[in-house]
Each structure stands twice: as structure tokens, then as C-alpha cells.
Amino acid sequence: MVSKKEFNGYIRSNVRKTVKDYKLLEENEKIAVALSGGKDSILTLHMLNALKEEYNLDLVTITIDEGISGYRNEGVEVARENAKSLGIKLIEKSFSGEFNFKLDDIFSFYKSACIPCGVFRRYLLNKTAYEVGASKIATGHNLDDEIQSFLMTFARADFKRFPKFGPKLDTIHPKLIPRIKPLWNVPEKDVGTWAILNNIDVHFAECPYSHMSARSKIKEFLNKMESNRKGTKANILKSFDKTLQLQKKPIKLYECEKCGEPSSLNVCKACEMFEEINKLILD
Template sequence: MVAQEEFNKNIENNVKETIETYGLLAHNEKVAVALSGGKDSILTLHMLNKFKEEYNLDLVAITIDEGISGYRNEGVEAARKNAEEIGVKLIEKSFLDEFNFKLDDIFSFYKSACIPCGVFRRYLLNKTAYEVGACKIATGHNLDDEIQSFLMTFARADFRRFSKFGPKLNTIHEKLIPRIKPLWNVPEKDVGTWAVLNDIDVHFAECPYSHMSARSKIKGFLNKIESERKGTKANILRSFDQTFQFEKKPATLYECKKCGEPSSMDVCKACEMLEEIGGYLGD
């Protein structure tokens, strides 16, 4: 029990230090938690609930059902259970209700299912958070997620995306809700340990489409290096933080001519893909 309490306190202190160091929270804010039902998003919800009184936060959770047969239902149930136990309102959205298709219907149109999934999930999260008046969206990105994204961006030479990294993304458009990452400095294995030690109801299963992504390969590569040289992941994160903290240049955003959502182009990626998918489906 003492070991469990000490571990929990270390996690809490880690998150608190990130919040204070990078100014993730301010008093009297409404914060929307992107709650998938997985271990990372549920730990984020529990941690923000711990600081709810200190910052006088108004918490709300948003769950997106992408439409993945045999997988997503368990995550949604875990999200519902945790939100109910903590007393946080849960807003549920789905690809089917919003776009009239499931991810299972359209994933084959793309090299990886993660491409349309990411675009439409971010679109719905931002749109919903804006509609409920949230000041920020808290995501469950952990240390491992962040360095995987860094390396993927390097591999693609997509330097525009560097402005999207870091524990806090500031307002660059009035309709684009800023993102915060309270678990930015928490290793993925610690998140899993927290869920098991505290018997938290989380959805541990990996997405059946994850094997299609470059991220899964980079994740395996990093885990191998970490097993041989402990501390490598933390060193990579510190290196990126120092290298790019002065190089971030936020993109100029406009409003999509079709849907009115924030976009770096005349037509946002979601609307562009909806038109493509309509052609594939014969709509």
C-alpha cells in the first residue's frame, strides 16, 4: 500500500510540475478532456479532477466513437464509467452521426486508417469543445507519444508541424481551442502501472488499425533502444524541448469556406476528405 501511495504521488507530482512549469491551467477555466477510455485519457481526467478545486475548473469530457467494430464500444463504456464516478459530464459524438459513415467503412481508401481517423477526430473534438465554451482541450499524450510524433515529423521533413508540439498549444484562431498535455512528461509504462495498481477501469486493447501506421514501427524502435539504454526517451524529449522552444512559429489560420472551422487552407482537411469519401461511396 505504501508503494502504491508513493507511486501515485510521483505521478501526481509529475503532472503538477508540468502544469506549473508550462502554465497549462489558469483559474476559473472550462476544460474539455478528450476521453477515449484508454489509460492515458482516463489518467488525464483523474489528474485534472485532483486539481479541479485548486484551479476552480469546470471539467467536461468528450468521447468520439470512430466506428471500429469490436474495439470502440469497450472504450466508450470505460469513458462513461470513469466520467460518472468522478461526476464529470460526458458528451458523446460519433463519425456515424456527424458524417454518416464509420471508420470501418472508409479506412481502405487511405494508406493508413490513422489518416482519416485523426483528421475527423480532431475536427469533432475542436468543434464540440468550442460549442460548449471550453477554454482548453486536455489530451492524454504522454512522453512516448510526443517523441514518436517528433521522430515521425523528422522522417517526413514536415517542419510546419513543429509548432504543434510541446505541452501547451496557444490560441492561434478564436475557433481553434488550445490543447494542453498534462501527461507530457509521464512515460507510457507509468500510465499503465497507475491503472493496474489502482484497479481503474480502462480500455487496454490496441486499435486493430494501429499496425498500419508508421507510429507503431517507431514505437517498437524506441522501446528497443530504451530497454538497452534506459533514459533515452527522456533525453530525446529534453533535446526536442530545448531545440524547438524558440523555433515555434504558429501557422496562419483562416476559416474553411465550406464548414467555417479553422483551417490553414481555403478548405479544411476534413471537408476535403469528406468530398473524397463521398466520391468513393458514390454519394
């Protein structure tokens, strides 16, 4: 039976090793933590706060309210309380405030609510992080998240996305803030155990739209595999890290003609979808 002290030590050393091995942090950086209030983002915030003095970090958190009735409010409140307890500034953004609609208003226009949610969340995170002068955005992606995303991309044969995986993304445009994933090698179950052991207030509820995505099916499959053969997830990640990282080729980015945000096309996906949604709402 592992003690609380031993388990916390394991989590800290896991994160510290990832930070060191992949050079996720440099001294005197301003890091924006994407803080949803869920267990992963809360652990990310606490771990970076523990490294704050060592790297002389300036931490700020960004919380985005997508507009999901009966779900998001609790997560936002948890984010507020954790940021306040650590004395870290919290910036709150919302779909309704920025785009004049909630996810609940538009999800039916798409096969999965995760599609518009992901596009607009990434857009707001990057835009806000750039505005506050952050050098990196830290997200709470854990080992399970990364494997699921990788397998989804692999199944779609979307090979161009492979270079976007990994614990750290390099700067490819001055206005596109690179992302780091301190929990890249931490299994999801260990994140939950950490929160419970330390009595940390986190939002454990599952998004009501999650069942609509392919991710939930892949997650179920991987959990079954891990149950039957312990270490499967770690082996997949190790294999991916060593053999399936394609050589990163320069990606040409433009600035969106409508909003000025970095984009691989003349008009970014957020503006394209925003125009589609406005037409559908008006119709």
C-alpha cells in the first residue's frame, strides 16, 4: 500500500521528469494555464505552482465557459477557488461573451458538440494567452488523452497531425502560443487519485456531450485493454514517442483575413464556423 507522501512524490517526480526531459519550461517565463476546473487542469496548475520559484514563473490561468447548462458553472467555480487559493490571477472568457452564442445553442448543427467546442476553445485560449503576453499555454492533457487523440488521428489517417502530438509544441508563428503538457506521462487514474488523496476541490462530472464523440469509445477500449494487460497504455505512448513521430516539416501559417489570428488557411476555422453558425441561427 503506497502512502500519500509516496504517491505525491511519484506525481511530482513524474511531472518534473517530463518538464526536464522535454524542456517544457525556461526561467522567467509567463505561463498561461488552461484551467477548466477538472482534475487534470487543477493538477497541472498545482504542479506548475510548485515549480514557480525554481523557474521564476509568472503564472496566469484562463477559464472558458462554453455555455453548457448544468455542467460548466461548477467547473468555473472550482477553477476560481483553486486559482484564488494559490494566489494566481484568473481570466474568465465565455462563448456567449465573445461570440454571442452558447455551445448549447449550436451543438445540433454538427455531428458532435466536440467539433465547435474544440475550435472555439482553442481560438479563445490562444487569443487570450497572446493578449496577456504568455510564452506558453499549459494544458492538462494526460497520458490517456494523448493516446486517445493519437489513435483517433491514426484511424483517420490524418498523418499531418502527428507532428502536433507530444509534450511540447514549438513556436511556428509569433501569434500562435506553443503548448506544453506537464501531465503527458501521468495516467488519468493517477490524476484522480491525487485529487482525492489530497482533498483537492475538482470538478469530476463528465461533459454531457462527451458520449457524442469517438473519443469515449476509444477510451472505453483502451481501459479494457489496460485492465486485461497492465502497461498497455504506457507501451503505446512509448512506441509512439520513439517510432511514430514524423519529421516535423515547416507549416506555413497565415493571419486570418477576418480576425487576424494565425491560421493554415486565409480564413481561420473559428471564423469559418462563426459565419456558418450565424447563417444557421438566422435561418
